[in-house]
Amino acid sequence: MGEIIVDYKGVGLSRDGNSILQDLNLQISEGDFVYLIGKVGSGKSTFLKSLYCEVLIDDGGTAYILDYCLNDIKRNQIPFLRRKIGIVFQDFQLLIDRSAEKNLEFVLKATGWDSQDAIDNRIREVLTQVGMQNKGYKMPHELSGGEQQRIVIARALLNSPALILADEPTGNLDPETGTQIVKLLHEISEKGTTVIMSTHNYAIVQKFHGRIIKCDDGSMKEVMISSHS
Numbered sequence: 747m748g749e750i751i752v753d754y755k756g757v758g759l760s761r762d763g764n765s766i767l768q769d770l771n772l773q774i775s776e777g778d779f780v781y782l783i784g785k786v787g788s789g790k791s792t793f794l795k796s797l798y799c800e801v802l803i804d805d806g807g808t809a810y811i812l813d814y815c816l817n818d819i820k821r822n823q824i825p826f827l828r829r830k831i832g833i834v835f836q837d838f839q840l841l842i843d844r845s846a847e848k849n850l851e852f853v854l855k856a857t858g859w860d861s862q863d864a865i866d867n868r869i870r871e872v873l874t875q876v877g878m879q880n881k882g883y884k885m886p887h888e889l890s891g892g893e894q895q896r897i898v899i900a901r902a903l904l905n906s907p908a909l910i911l912a913d914e915p916t917g918n919l920d921p922e923t924g925t926q927i928v929k930l931l932h933e934i935s936e937k938g939t940t941v942i943m944s945t946h947n948y949a950i951v952q953k954f955h956g957r958i959i960k961c962d963d964g965s966m967k968e969v970m971i972s973s974h975s
């Protein structure tokens with residue numbers, strides 16, 4: 747088992763003063779593939795958001811992620827933490843006014859890359875990793891939903907994150923395309939990147955191996971291990 751990169755002990759999470767999750771005890775290690783399941787409104791997104799400080803740890807417990815203690819992380823450290831986390835949402839959120847490549851370039855420039863050669867190489871690498879090496883010139887509207895999601899995953903990979911958070915990444919995709927996206931996330935995790943993915947898609951959970959953590963009744967519990975594909 748790899749190094750522990752998420753360590754929650756007795757953590758409570760609230761939104762607008764309402765307790766959403768209580769007494770979370772959870773460790774996630776390098777290279778783990780974790781499915782977060784649970785009913786609508788059970789707190790999956792709230793947990794994911796706590797990992798990148800969109801929801802703060804304000805309801806007890808201690809929380810560590812990578813080298814950061816979330817209990818007393820400074821505001822000016824948050825961008826550095828977020829740079830180590832790749833985030834993938836169900837609604838793709840690409841900038842619609844520029845090509846896939848330019849979307850990737852925008853993120854690299856915003857995160858301090860200044861050599862155009864290094865930028866071009868990195869874009870080529872991540873596009874190849876997601877099987878989109880020939881489509882980087884296309885505008886988002888010229889790409890299918892699955893292709894757009896691949897570009898979003900490429901974008902999440904740009905800064906070689908230790909952790910990828912995917913909040914219902916197959917939510918807007920047909921089952922076959924969704925399966926391919928999860929397969930891609932598994933390939934990424936096999937190379938050592940931890941992936942935490944929330945989903946309502948139980949067929950996928952059954953199909954691809956992973957730890958399964960269920961949000962239910964204000965808490966999170968590990969449930970049975972799914973079968974290998």
Ligand SMILES: Nc1ncnc2c1ncn2[C@@H]1O[C@H](COP(=O)(O)OP(=O)(O)OP(=O)(O)O)[C@@H](O)[C@H]1O
Pocket residue numbers: 761762766784785786787788789790791792793961
């Ligand atoms: N911005 C917010 N402000 C206040 N409460 C919120 C906010 N976002 C979510 N909540 C509440 O927090 C609870 C958990 O919501 P959350 O989005 O984490 O659930 P979820 O399991 O991700 O649901 P879904 O499967 O629909 O994505 C819900 O009761 C919701 O109403």
